[in-house]
Amino acid sequence: MSAVDIFFNTDVLWRSIPILMRGLANTVLLGLTAIILGTLAGLGVAMVRLYAPRPLQLLAIGYTDLMRAMPVLVVLILIYYALPFAGIVLSSFTAAAVALSMVFAAYAAEVMRAGIQSVPKGQFEAASALGLGFWLTMRKVVYPQAMRIVIPPHASNCVSIIKDTSLASVVAMSDLLKQATDAQALFANPTPLIGAAILYVAMLWPLVRLTGWLEHRFQRAYVR
Structure with missing residues (x-):
């Protein structure tokens, strides 16, 4: 069996598409939830x-420093596996959304703080x-002017x-990677993982290009 049959089996890929698309929908929903909640929380922290x-300022500083220092995986594991010992049981989606939102809020807070502080005191x-x-x-007055500083790095964080x-x-949520892993086990072939990688690139590459365009556009507007 050739490498193409193992990693790029079109028959397996075609049969795994419905499974991968369900995972992609969950991934998009989770990402949007984390971005919206994290942005709102980040503005509040800023x-x-x-x-x-x-x-309260010291608490905000401690929160941003701690969340930016901790890996997302550690935060996710603590929320999903440690909170039940305190009587708080969350679903895999809720735990993932809370963890990602908390970490994203810390980065959003720093970006927004820098943007607000860039507005002249005058x-x-x-x-x-x-x-x-x-x-x-x-x-x-302040938010509209701060946005030109905030949007490019915030888009990159998104x-x-x-x-x-x-x-x-990791917490058994049926996101794109989990569905691809399950499909790999189902078909005894790693092609679904390649399919998931293709979907990630197809989803994120336009966002990466959008981020570059925003940086160029707002930098040019700032120079003017």
Whole structure:
């Protein structure tokens, strides 16, 4: 049997497509959930770190440092396998979504903090002189200007967190990698793993190119 028959068996690949597509749908859902929840939580952490009382700022700093230092896999294992000892039992999808969101929030918080701090202080003073309140100033003045700094690295982090969804297979979630592994065992052939790799590239490569385009576009707009 040739290497093509082993790793690129078209018959096995064709029969495994329905299985892989179910896994792809779960992967996309998990990635979107982590990005949305992580972005919202990251914005909250960034605001706490910048404007909350000092004790809360220290908590925010500790959270971002800890989450950025811990591997996603460790966080996932702690949530899925350790929390049941405290009486908290989560499904594999929920555990994966919580773990990825927590880690993504830490990276999002740092990016958003840098973006907000890049806005000149004069903008805050001008808004205050116009009688704008704090939240209205943030929404109308600061956030729109910070976005040109935030969007490119945030998009890059989104790509990274989608790749990290493959770790959900560790807690038996039926993501793309888990489905590919099951299909490999079912057909006694590694071709489904190659199929999963192709689907990952097809999904992530356009996002990588989009990230590069955003970096170029916002850098050019910033120079102007």
